[in-house]
Amino acid sequence: MNATTQTEAVRGSTTTRTNRHDVEGITHMEDVVRNPIARWALVGLRYVLGFTFLWPFLDKLFGLGYGTPAENAWIDGGSPTTGFLTKNPAVVDGPFAGFFANFAGGIWDFLFMFSLLGIGVAFLTGAVLKIAAWGGALLMTLMYFAEFPLGRDGEGFTNPIFDSHWIEALALIVLAYTFSGDKLGLGRWWSRIVGSDSILR
Structure with a gap:
């Protein structure tokens, strides 16, 4: 295949992709992430983060003994938010302990658990x-x-500003806006229902 033929093939491929995008009006993962290794890495990250949120829901719901003892299981009357916000030294010793203590128990348990599950x-x-x-x-x-690490004695902290909460928050946004659900997920099917630019996607 000579250079002219290769150029035409590339143009044809690009035209096909553009036409498909225009007709469907839907942006897919391969439109924004060209490298296949990067696409697989994003899918792997999606699964890891998904399970990172689902696991504490299960642990707190059933008291599996990892972060939540069996006697504190939510199904047995335990409070998922109370333990974290009123007994965790990292929170109790923090500068905003009084503020966050207001979010312990009651309806906040439901909102917190629903968030983890969702x-x-x-x-x-x-x-x-x-x-x-x-x-x-x-x-x-x-x-x-x-x-919040600032304003505390710094014990156990290697970075007083950035920690894993920042990494997870940014990773979630990256995964959503690279349409990582299209690969090994329901993203393509869901996008046909709600549309490409919908916040519901």
């Missing part, structure tokens, strides 16, 4: 990623300020 399921299935990503970013922001 974000986890969304990223594992690859649908409703934008809402889940922004919701997850908000949750990570609140948890960051609940354990």
